Each structure stands twice: as structure tokens, then as C-alpha cells.
Amino acid sequence: MTDLQRNKLLELLADQAVFGLSGEEVMELEQLKKQFPDWDKDVSLELTAAAIGLSNLDINDDLPANLRTKIFAGADEFFNQSNESKEIINFATPTETNTVEEIQKTIEFEPKRPFWKWLGLGFAAAACLVLAITLWSTRIQNQPETAKNIETVQTPEVVEVPETVKTPETVPTPEITQTPESVQTPESVKSPETVKTPEAERTPKTVITPETVRTPEPVKTPAPELSVAQKREQLIASAPDVIQTNWTSAKGDKRVLGDVVWSSAQQRGYVRLRDLPVLDASKETYQLWIFDETRSEKTPVSGGIFNVSGAGEILIPINAQLRIIKPKQFAVTKEKAGGVVVTKPDRIVAIAKI
Amino acid sequence: MAQVILKRIAAGDKTAVQDCLDNYGGLVWSLARRMSPNTDEAEDAVQEIFIDVWKNAARFDETQSSETTFVAMIARRRLIDRLRKTNRQPNVDSLDDILAEPASVTNLDMQVGVEAKEAAAAMKNLRPEQRQILHLSIVQGYSHQEIADALDMPLGTVKTHARRGLIQVREFLGLDSSFEKETTV
Numbered sequence: 001m002t003d004l005q006r007n008k009l010l011e012l013l014a015d016q017a018v019f020g021l022s023g024e025e026v027m028e029l030e031q032l033k034k035q036f037p038d039w040d041k042d043v044s045l046e047l048t049a050a051a052i053g054l055s056n057l058d059i060n061d062d063l064p065a066n067l068r069t070k071i072f073a074g075a076d077e078f079f080n081q082s083n084e085s086k087e088i089i090n091f092a093t094p095t096e097t098n099t100v101e102e103i104q105k106t107i108e109f110e111p112k113r114p115f116w117k118w119l120g121l122g123f124a125a126a127a128c129l130v131l132a133i134t135l136w137s138t139r140i141q142n143q144p145e146t147a148k149n150i151e152t153v154q155t156p157e158v159v160e161v162p163e164t165v166k167t168p169e170t171v172p173t174p175e176i177t178q179t180p181e182s183v184q185t186p187e188s189v190k191s192p193e194t195v196k197t198p199e200a201e202r203t204p205k206t207v208i209t210p211e212t213v214r215t216p217e218p219v220k221t222p223a224p225e226l227s228v229a230q231k232r233e234q235l236i237a238s239a240p241d242v243i244q245t246n247w248t249s250a251k252g253d254k255r256v257l258g259d260v261v262w263s264s265a266q267q268r269g270y271v272r273l274r275d276l277p278v279l280d281a282s283k284e285t286y287q288l289w290i291f292d293e294t295r296s297e298k299t300p301v302s303g304g305i306f307n308v309s310g311a312g313e314i315l316i317p318i319n320a321q322l323r324i325i326k327p328k329q330f331a332v333t334k335e336k337a338g339g340v341v342v343t344k345p346d347r348i349v350a351i352a353k354i
Numbered sequence: 355m356a357q358v359i360l361k362r363i364a365a366g367d368k369t370a371v372q373d374c375l376d377n378y379g380g381l382v383w384s385l386a387r388r389m390s391p392n393t394d395e396a397e398d399a400v401q402e403i404f405i406d407v408w409k410n411a412a413r414f415d416e417t418q419s420s421e422t423t424f425v426a427m428i429a430r431r432r433l434i435d436r437l438r439k440t441n442r443q444p445n446v447d448s449l450d451d452i453l454a455e456p457a458s459v460t461n462l463d464m465q466v467g468v469e470a471k472e473a474a475a476a477m478k479n480l481r482p483e484q485r486q487i488l489h490l491s492i493v494q495g496y497s498h499q500e501i502a503d504a505l506d507m508p509l510g511t512v513k514t515h516a517r518r519g520l521i522q523v524r525e526f527l528g529l530d531s532s533f534e535k536e537t538t539v
Contacts, residue, residue: 014517018491019498020434043427047469048524049492050426052477053385054470056493063379067397071379071404075371078408118517119522267393323387341504342494 005032009039016046129317149317228315232261239263243327245352247273261331262290262318269303269318271330273350276308279334286349289340290320291329301333305339329353360421364412374407378425385426386408389495391432391440399436403429418529437495469527476526477519484519486513 014030015021021029033040057151063071226234236242242263249256262269271288279285288303295301304319333347359377362370383396390396406428414424477485490496490504498516502509524535 011513011517015513017500018488018516018520019513020438022438041413044418044524044529045520046427046431047423047529048473048520048527050423050430051419051469051473051527052488052492052520052523054381054426055431055474055477056489057381057388057470059384061380061383063375063383063400064397066384067400068375068379070397071375072371074401074405075368075408079368079371082408118427127374145524167383223433270399317386319391321391323393341500 005035008032009036013039013042013045017049049241066332149310159183183293228270228317231268231317232272232315235263235266235268235270236261238264239268241265243354245330245354247330247332247352249350250348257315258350260318260352262324262327262330264324264326267320267323269320270315271303271318271332272313272315273308273332274313275311276314276332278308278310281337282305283337285337285339287333287335288316288318289331289333289343290324291325291331292324293326293328300343302339303330305335327354360407360411360414360424363408364414371408374404378422379405381422381426382429385429386433389430389437395436395440399433402436403432406432420469472527473523476523479526480519480522483513484515484522487515488519488523491516 007008009029009032012021012025012032015025016029057097236244242261244261247256247258247260256273258271258273260271276286285305285307287305289300290303291297291300301320301322301324303321304316306314306316308314330352331348332350333343334349335343335347359373363374375500382400386396386399386403387393390399407425410428414421419427477488480488486503486505490501491498496504498509498512501507502512505512
């Protein structure tokens with residue numbers, strides 16, 4: 001390894017530990033690690049950065065209970081999947097004793113087929129039987145109309161399952177297959193009243209998977225997306241600690257109208273402003289700041305940048321960059337495009353005091 | 355007991371999850387809140403971090419670091435990755451204020467691990483610009499570009515100070531490394 005390569009590798013590892021890497025840098029690092037595999041597992045710089053980060057960490061709160069529950073659910077799923085993969089890998093790749101018995105185990109074990117799938121396949125077998133009987137009866141009777149209807153019954157989900165033929169005895173045959181009268185017309189086959197098997201048991205496609213059985217979760221229906229105004233109203237209605245205060249201009253007159261609402265518990269808030277002067281967005285932007293009582297007045301927290309395209313009211317969500325414990329004042333400043341890291345008091349155009 | 359949690363997880367012991375959350379839940383939550391723009395993002399990050407912890411538990415080497423520092427490392431990886439994927443906005447702690455009021459080191463109990471105490475001690479021995487840049491980046495969450503802009507310093511110089519400072523702290527901590535001593539810059 002040349003000094004140049006070594007220093008580049010060191011530089012990338014240090015950058016990764018402190019700042020993170022861009023996609024291009026990640027590729028470059030991976031390339032270098034391939035050349036020097038001994039360094040691949042070296043995490044000493046990342047550990048050092050982690051220790052520095054911990055040295056200034058205040059651990060005041062425990063995990064929220066709901067988050068803890070989610071992590072437990074995630075862990076459960078992870079361990080279950082992990083165990084399944086181990087089982088399959090162990091069986092599928094016998095190493096030292098590659099015996100016939102082990103290979104047979106593999107064949108028997110993979111893929112795993114739960115009871116529900118067998119039940120579903122059983123029903124598919126029954127459906128095939130129904131189909132066969134129907135075909136037979138229609139040929140005997142030679143009724144074109146019925147035959148035409150049978151084509152409708154021949155859905156791929158029912159017919160194209162070869163496994164169903166192998167296990168007819170393992171599955172309770174539905175009542176419908178025992179009464180030829182009831183299967184003479186496709187309508188009777190399709191009718192939910194006639195086929196009493198639950199929907200999930202009809203075809204393998206709808207069989208409940210083992211993972212679903214182990215960790216039952218309610219089906220999530222996507223909630224309708226609320227508008228910013230609706231979210232604001234929802235925050236006001238739902239957050240007991242919500243605060244609301246009005247904007248005034250930095251010079252104390254009433255030219256700036258609007259208000260700000262904020263909930264420290266939810267770390268959410270919204271700014272409403274009316275008739276702010278329009279800025280040249282290529283050069284300037286408005287930036288929101290939050291003054292927290294737990295921080296120095298010199299270090300307000302950025303709440304995001306925004307621009308105004310015309311006269312009228314704007315409503316924007318606050319995007320606090322740090323956790324706000326107890327806000328005492330909000331401010332809007334006029335900054336260069338893109339926002340700034342440090343602001344100055346003379347750039348303030350509006351203030352909202354708690 | 356705390357030092358065997360990751361080994362138990364690596365062995366597939368689901369009961370270790372409870373111990374892991376009891377021991378490191380608050381730590382990860384605090385890190386996530388510090389390095390996330392809002393609570394929702396922090397919650398998502400924490401879930402991802404713990405999945406990463408389960409996945410990487412077998413890589414933990416107790417001869418190299420404490421479990422606490424290892425978990426914090428996994429957390430930082432994920433949090434930095436998330437910050438880079440989103441449009442990170444600058445955080446706004448004033449540099450003057452940060453230098454005037456160095457971050458609190460009062461919470462250095464066993465919860466944050468022995469390396470954290472040593473790292474804090476090592477930071478005091480760094481050159482001011484190294485300490486400042488490491489603090490701004492690792493603790494305050496500034497990007498290298500933000501630091502370069504704020505300190506009016508070339509990007510390469512920022513990175514060099516960070517790298518040298520980090521290596522010095524690593525040596526103080528006695529962490530094993532594959533690297534030889536840096537001979538050139």
C-alpha cells in the first residue's frame with residue numbers, strides 16, 4: 001500500500017466517523033477496502049467518534065412506551081426471520097456430513113408449508129374435483145351452455161396448483177363436492193353461500209403466512225393526508241401544552257400579522273403570517289428561529305427557511321432542528337438564500353413572544 | 355451483566371432485547387433526538403438503529419470497546435446516514451457560545467461508558483481548533499461544509515483538523531487499529 005492510498009483510506013474512514021460520506025466517497029472507500037481487506041473491519045475511528053459523542057450526552061428520558069413496543073415487535077420479527085433463515089441454511093447446505101438423510105430433510109423441509117396452506121391447497125383440490133365432475137357431467141349431458149359456463153370456472157388459481165393432487169386425503173373436502181347437483185352450474189361454485197370455506201382458505205395466494213400469524217397486526221388503512229391548516233387545527237385541539245402567540249414586527253408596530261402555535265410535547269408547531277414583503281428568492285430568504293429558555297439567547301434554534309410568493313397569508317410547519325424544551329420567543333429573520341447558521345439581531349423582521 | 359447483552363442477542367436470545375432496551379434505550383433515544391430534526395424522525399431512527407443493533411451484535415468485540423460505545427457507534431452510523439439522505443438544515447448554536455460554554459460533561463456516569471469519560475479527558479488535550487471542530491461536528495451535528503463556512507476555513511483544513519483530533523483521541527483511548535501512525539497529512 002502506498003502512502004497515498006493509506007492516507008486516502010485514513011481520510012475517508014475519519015470523514016465517515018465524523019461527518020459521514022457521500023455516495024461517491026462510499027464507493028471509493030469500498031474500493032480501497034477491497035484492496036486492503038485487513039482494514040475492512042477497523043471501526044476504531046467510529047468508536048472514537050461515538051465515545052466523544054457520548055461524552056456530551058444528557059440521558060434524561062427513557063424510551064417512550066409506544067416506541068419501546070414497536071421495537072419489541074421489530075425484534076420479534078427479526079429473530080423469527082433470523083431463526084427461519086438459520087433453519088433453512090442449516091438444512092440446505094449440509095457441510096461436513098453431506099448424507100442422503102440430510103438432503104432428504106432439506107427436500108422435506110423447504111419450502112415450509114404451514115397448516116393454512118395445506119388447508120388452502122386442500123380446497124383447491126376440492127375445486128379441481130368439482131371441476132372434473134362438472135366436466136364429466138357436462139360431457140355426458142352434452143349441454144353446450146353448461147360447458148361454456150365451465151370455462152368461466154376454470155380460473156388459474158384453482159386449476160394451476162399441482163400440489164393439490166398430491167394431498168387429497170389430508171384436507172377435509174368441502175360439502176359442495178359431495179353434492180353433484182350443487183356443482184352443475186358455475187354460479188353455485190362461485191356463490192359464497194354455497195362455498196362456506198373462509199376466503200383465506202380458498203387458494204394458496206390468500207393463505208395467512210406464518211409471520212402474520214405470529215405477529216398479528218391490525219390492517220393499516222392509509223389515513224387521508226391532512227392539509228397544513230388541518231394539521232394546525234388538530235395540534236391546537238389535541239395538544240394540552242400548545243401555546244399560541246401573535247407576531248409583531250421587530251420595530252413594535254402592527255404591520256406583521258399572524259400567529260405561531262407550538263407544542264413542546266409533540267415538537268410540532270405552525271407559523272401563520274400575512275403580508276410579508278416578497279423577497280428575491282435567488283438572493284434572500286426568511287428564516288424562522290426559536291429561542292428556548294434552556295439555551296442561551298445567542299443560540300436560537302433554526303425552525304426552517306421559507307419564502308413568500310405574493311400578498312396574503314402563508315401557513316408553514318415549524319421544522320425545529322433541535323429539541324425545543326421551553327420556547328420563550330419566536331423570530332423571523334431575513335437571511336441570504338439558503339439560510340444561515342448564525343443570525344444577528346438586526347436581521348429580525350418579526351417577533352412572537354410567549 | 356450489561357456487557358453480555360450483545361452476545362446473547364447474537365446467540366438469538368430474545369430475552370436479551372428487554373435488557374438491551376433497559377440499558378441502551380435512553381442512550382439511543384437521546385442520541386436520536388439530538389441528531390434528528392424532529393421527534394417523528396427520531397422515533398423512526400431509533401427503530402432502525404435497534405434493528406441494526408440486532409444485526410450487528412455478533413460483531414461486537416469486548417476487547418475493543420464497551421457495549422455502550424459500540425451501540426452508540428451503530429446509532430451514529432444510522433443517524434448520520436439519515437441526515438445525509440434528507441436535506442439537512444444547519445443547526446444554529448452559535449460558535450462563540452459553544453466555545454464560551456463547553457458542552458456539559460456532568461453526566462459521565464456508567465450509563466455512557468468508560469470510553470466517554472476518557473474521550474472527554476482526551477478532548478481537553480487537543481489543540482483548540484481540533485477540539486472545536488470535533489465538538490461542532492460530533493456533538494453539535496454540523497456538516498464539514500457548515501463548519502468551513504462558519505469558521506471561514508477551507509474544507510480540507512476542517513477535515514484535517516477533525517482527522518488529527520480524532521486520531522489523537524483514539525490513541526488516548528487505546529483503541530486497537532489496523533493503522534500505522536500517520537506519517538503524512
